[in-house]
Amino acid sequence: MTDIFATDFKPEPYWWERAPRPEIDADLPAKADVVIVGSGYTGLNAAIQCARGGRETVVIDAEAPGWGCSSRNGGQISTSIKPGYAALAKRYGHETAFGILKEGHNALKWIGEFIGEEGIDCDFTVCGRFYAAHASSKYPVIAKSHGTPVEGLETDAYMVPRENQREEIGSDFYHGGVVLPRHASVDPARYHLGLLERALAAGVTVVPHCRADRLSGSAGNLTLETSLGRITARNIIVATSGYTGNLTPWHKRRIIPVGSYIIATEPLTPDLATKLIPKNRVITDTCKLVVYYRLCPEGRRIIFGGRVSTYETDPVKAAPALHAELTARFPELIGTQVTHSWMGFVGYTFGEMPHLGARDGVHYSMGYCGSGVSLASYFGMRIGQQVLGLPEGRSPLEQTAFEGRPYYWGNPWFLAPALRYYRWQDARAS
Numbered sequence: 001m002t003d004i005f006a007t008d009f010k011p012e013p014y015w016w017e018r019a020p021r022p023e024i025d026a027d028l029p030a031k032a033d034v035v036i037v038g039s040g041y042t043g044l045n046a047a048i049q050c051a052r053g054g055r056e057t058v059v060i061d062a063e064a065p066g067w068g069c070s071s072r073n074g075g076q077i078s079t080s081i082k083p084g085y086a087a088l089a090k091r092y093g094h095e096t097a098f099g100i101l102k103e104g105h106n107a108l109k110w111i112g113e114f115i116g117e118e119g120i121d122c123d124f125t126v127c128g129r130f131y132a133a134h135a136s137s138k139y140p141v142i143a144k145s146h147g148t149p150v151e152g153l154e155t156d157a158y159m160v161p162r163e164n165q166r167e168e169i170g171s172d173f174y175h176g177g178v179v180l181p182r183h184a185s186v187d188p189a190r191y192h193l194g195l196l197e198r199a200l201a202a203g204v205t206v207v208p209h210c211r212a213d214r215l216s217g218s219a220g221n222l223t224l225e226t227s228l229g230r231i232t233a234r235n236i237i238v239a240t241s242g243y244t245g246n247l248t249p250w251h252k253r254r255i256i257p258v259g260s261y262i263i264a265t266e267p268l269t270p271d272l273a274t275k276l277i278p279k280n281r282v283i284t285d286t287c288k289l290v291v292y293y294r295l296c297p298e299g300r301r302i303i304f305g306g307r308v309s310t311y312e313t314d315p316v317k318a319a320p321a322l323h324a325e326l327t328a329r330f331p332e333l334i335g336t337q338v339t340h341s342w343m344g345f346v347g348y349t350f351g352e353m354p355h356l357g358a359r360d361g362v363h364y365s366m367g368y369c370g371s372g373v374s375l376a377s378y379f380g381m382r383i384g385q386q387v388l389g390l391p392e393g394r395s396p397l398e399q400t401a402f403e404g405r406p407y408y409w410g411n412p413w414f415l416a417p418a419l420r421y422y423r424w425q426d427a428r429a430s
């Protein structure tokens with residue numbers, strides 16, 4: 001290890017210090033009304049709906065509860081749907097494009113209201129986002145895309161030119177940017193624990209360390225063979241997103257697992273933390289090789305994530321490159337050490353949009369393309385409503401095809417060349 005690592009360095013999520021992964025001792029029942037595979041935000045939000053709707057509900061996970069992305073992420077919350085209105089309107093027509101983007105807005109609004117109504121103690125804060133131009137040519141691009149929102153999709157965004165940028169970030173790395181005041185932050189693992197508590201209170205049986213290996217049967221009479229035995233159910237929800245495997249090959253051929261890497265710094269002095277991120281915003285920028293960062297909830301450490309390696313790697317190996325990206329933005333942090341480094345697999349899709357629905361009687365919701373704090377929660381809730389047969393569970397996103405690609409079976413061989421190309425594009429932007 002080089003000296004960027006603190007002596008108490010841990011190769012696991014910083015969030016697990018604040019919210020250790022719970023151990024639950026539960027046997028796998030022989031049958032249930034609904035079995036949900038995956039105990040992240042999708043699985044638990046679906047479970048809460050199903051159990052409160054009177055269904056006997058079981059959630060299983062191959063690992064500890066919330067072990068996947070839902071306790072590892074950056075805790076940044078946005079309106080989340082990646083393609084813009086023009087691109088979506090070209091693909092699906094104006095009405096569907098509006099409906100899809102509106103779902104991103106609905107998700108952001110819904111998660112704030114849900115956390116408030118449920119009283120989940122998870123440092124949810126409407127802090128706003130600073131989305132920064134990493135090259136001067138990017139500033140007018142951002143200004144154009146945020147300048148004239150479609151009616152009904154307003155964001156209250158406003159531009160911050162470079163000369164005023166230090167009001168938003170203590171750095172001269174950028175060429176101005178846009179503030180999106182409605183975006184929010186959360187402690188992701190504490191949010192997950194809050195969901196778990198509510199699911200258990202609603203009567204959900206959560207069985208950790210139970211891997212689903214085989215699925216058979218048809219709508220209304222489904223069987224899962226698991227590492228802890230067999231369970232039959234009327235409904236099954238697949239909530240495995242970036243960890244989707246051979247259980248459901250159809251989904252595996254449509255999900256692109258992309259490793260995202262992330263570090264936490266040692267605590268900074270309060271003065272330095274305030275100087276670097278004065279308004280406690282969450283921050284992202286126009287680099288195609290995405291970075292995302294923020295202060296942790298107690299306001300002292302910086303949590304800095306992104307994709308820095310061409311191939312998947314050990315998070316300890318990724319930490320120096322993340323630290324270099326951090327210090328390129330904040331040279332004051334060159335001597336600041338890293339206390340935690342970890343990674344997780346984000347579920348991308350070929351159309352850059354999430355997908356939910358049912359196929360052969362099996363429900364699913366997945367593929368949030370790196371914006372799953374709100375989207376996984378919201379669509380998890382919606383897929384739970386679909387299982388209950390409620391009309392409000394339907395989403396305009398169901399009008400989009402969940403596409404695979406020829407010669408793609410779940411191993412993203414095209415990622416390395418794409419990342420190299422993105423790196424080249426980022427470097428040549430001026």
Ligand SMILES: Cc1cc2nc3c(=O)[nH]c(=O)nc-3n(C[C@H](O)[C@H](O)[C@H](O)COP(=O)(O)OP(=O)(O)OC[C@H]3O[C@@H](n4cnc5c(N)ncnc54)[C@H](O)[C@@H]3O)c2cc1C
Nearest residue numbers: 038040041042062068069070073074076212344371372373
């Ligand atoms: C490093 C990182 C940073 C991120 N930052 C952000 C962010 O700032 N903002 C944002 O909105 N999103 C972010 N995301 C994405 C977000 O965390 C995810 O989209 C979201 O958590 C997905 O939730 P989920 O419940 O669908 O899946 P997950 O939380 O990944 O859960 C899937 C679960 O399925 C289980 N599983 C898989 N196969 C099986 C099987 N066969 N049997 C049993 N269990 C199985 C896994 O063990 C896993 O626990 C980030 C992701 C990562 C990795």
